Amino acid sequence: MKKSLAAALLTLTATAALAGTVSNEPVVVWTDAQGKRSARGGVRWVRGSMSSVEFIGCTLRAFDNGLSGADCSARTAGNVYLGCYTTKPSLIQAVTSINSSTFLVFSVNADGTCSTITVNNNSSNL
Amino acid sequence: MTRSALAALSVLAGAALGAGAVWLALPTPSPTPAREAEVPACPAPPPMDLQAIRAVVREELRAFAPPPAKPEPAPVEHAPSAGADAARHLVDGSLGRGAWTDADRLQLQALLPALSAAEREELQRKLVVAVNNEQIRVEVSGSLF
Numbered sequence: 001m002k003k004s005l006a007a008a009l010l011t012l013t014a015t016a017a018l019a020g021t022v023s024n025e026p027v028v029v030w031t032d033a034q035g036k037r038s039a040r041g042g043v044r045w046v047r048g049s050m051s052s053v054e055f056i057g058c059t060l061r062a063f064d065n066g067l068s069g070a071d072c073s074a075r076t077a078g079n080v081y082l083g084c085y086t087t088k089p090s091l092i093q094a095v096t097s098i099n100s101s102t103f104l105v106f107s108v109n110a111d112g113t114c115s116t117i118t119v120n121n122n123s124s125n126l
Numbered sequence: 127m128t129r130s131a132l133a134a135l136s137v138l139a140g141a142a143l144g145a146g147a148v149w150l151a152l153p154t155p156s157p158t159p160a161r162e163a164e165v166p167a168c169p170a171p172p173p174m175d176l177q178a179i180r181a182v183v184r185e186e187l188r189a190f191a192p193p194p195a196k197p198e199p200a201p202v203e204h205a206p207s208a209g210a211d212a213a214r215h216l217v218d219g220s221l222g223r224g225a226w227t228d229a230d231r232l233q234l235q236a237l238l239p240a241l242s243a244a245e246r247e248e249l250q251r252k253l254v255v256a257v258n259n260e261q262i263r264v265e266v267s268g269s270l271f
Contacts, residue, residue: 063238082257085271087243
């Protein structure tokens with residue numbers, strides 16, 4: 001009796017800890033009607049995916065001469081790679097807010113620079 | 127005490143009371159007003175020049191204004207660096223092979239800090255455009271640089 005009660009309580013606790021909606025979408029790379037390419041994906045979800053090649057994320061760089069930059073990249077499970085780089089402060093600022101709850105979207109100009117970087121931090125991405 | 131003495135005392139007391147009442151009823155004497163002749167006359171101020179007033183106000187405002195902000199020092203750009211040739215050689219070599227590997231990335235990471243912003247941007251553009259156009263195979267796991 002006590003054991004079954006404890007098991008029921010444990011189940012309830014575990015269920016409560018994982019409550020809420022969860023978005024689960026793989027990394028996607030697409031091209032819009034104007035020919036601009038973009039990538040999107042949830043950082044946490046991709047980390048837990050079964051694919052060994054899929055990833056999405058950004059890197060921040062700062063140098064001792066006062067210059068800084070960032071680059072974002074993504075690869076789909078189908079091995080399509082998309083990347084961009086930027087030295088624009090507003091885009092660099094967006095990169096600083098990426099964490100494990102981030103759903104990241106970035107768009108790329110034809111010259112390889114980042115056009116937009118969208119950082120969506122949401123519990124549904126965890 | 128005789129009757130006449132009592133009468134005299136009561137007359138004196140009545141007179142004293144009456145005098146007190148009259149003293150209380152009288153208004154308090156005001157201090158003697160200063161005579162105008164005793165106040166020294168101020169000389170008339172000289173006519174003020176409007177331009178002079180403006181100049182004084184400007185001077186005062188300037189004295190209290192915060193000092194102008196110093197311009198931010200411009201980021202120091204490296205002169206054409208020794209590492210630039212090595213970095214170009216690295217990227218061009220990978221483009222020629224058609225692959226960008228973990229070893230290439232490690233070498234570039236070591237060279238990047240020595241490059242100027244323009245040199246760095248040139249290499250990033252060359253590599254990113256090649257990757258996005260599928261002219262080069264990406265063999266690194268994660269970021270290109």
